[in-house]
Amino acid sequence: GPMPEYVINIGTRNDRGAARAHHSTSRGRPAMTTTVAHWPPPLVLHDDLDPADAPPHMRCALSGVIMTAPAIVASTGLTYQRDAVEKFVAERGCDPSDARCAVDALELAPNLAVRQLVEAHARARSKDGSLPPQNNDASTSRGGGGGGGGSRA
Structure with a gap:
């Protein structure tokens, strides 16, 4: 048969607000999970x-x-x-x-x-x-967030 799909859900919160990670082997994801965006x-x-x-x-x-x-x-x-x-x-x-x-x-x-x-x-x-030229290069799409644009001539 097909290999099981492993979904790792990161940052699920319990009722006290503490973060915990857990693993799931099902295709469905538990409610209220956050994965890396x-x-x-x-x-x-x-x-x-x-x-x-x-x-x-x-x-x-x-x-x-x-x-x-x-x-x-x-x-x-x-x-x-x-x-x-x-x-x-x-x-x-x-x-x-x-x-x-x-x-x-x-x-x-x-x-x-x-x-x-x-x-x-x-x-x-x-x-x-x-718009001005955009930073759509894949190498720059990951990173710490936007503090505005890059250098402009």
């Missing part, structure tokens, strides 16, 4: 795009920037700029909006819907509907 590269936006012109759901409540790498916190459903929320969670271990809600980095995932909204907003605000 695939992060798209941060969007590169034009320098003159003003965060004040962006709708509130596109701005990070922690850093105030337009979210080029939006990260959703699984337990609260709230979205922040990835590097800002990763730093906050690493230092404090909780959701920025609710200190009672324990969070670890494995509960962060890319918010692709917000990323698409930010991209559409940036294109609508640009003169020709385009």
Whole structure:
């Protein structure tokens, strides 16, 4: 017969909020698990795009920037700029909006819907509907999150 499929679920929380890892040999995954996410590269936006012109759901409540790498916190459903929320969670271990809600980095995932909204907003605000060159090279798509774009000439 076929080989069993081993699914490793990382960062499952128990009722006390402590992280624990467990293994599953079934194809189904237990409820409320978080696996390591695939992060798209941060969007590169034009320098003159003003965060004040962006709708509130596109701005990070922690850093105030337009979210080029939006990260959703699984337990609260709230979205922040990835590097800002990763730093906050690493230092404090909780959701920025609710200190009672324990969070670890494995509960962060890319918010692709917000990323698409930010991209559409940036294109609508640009003169020709385009964005600067993006960092879509596979070698740069993994990494510590987006603090804005790369170097610009």
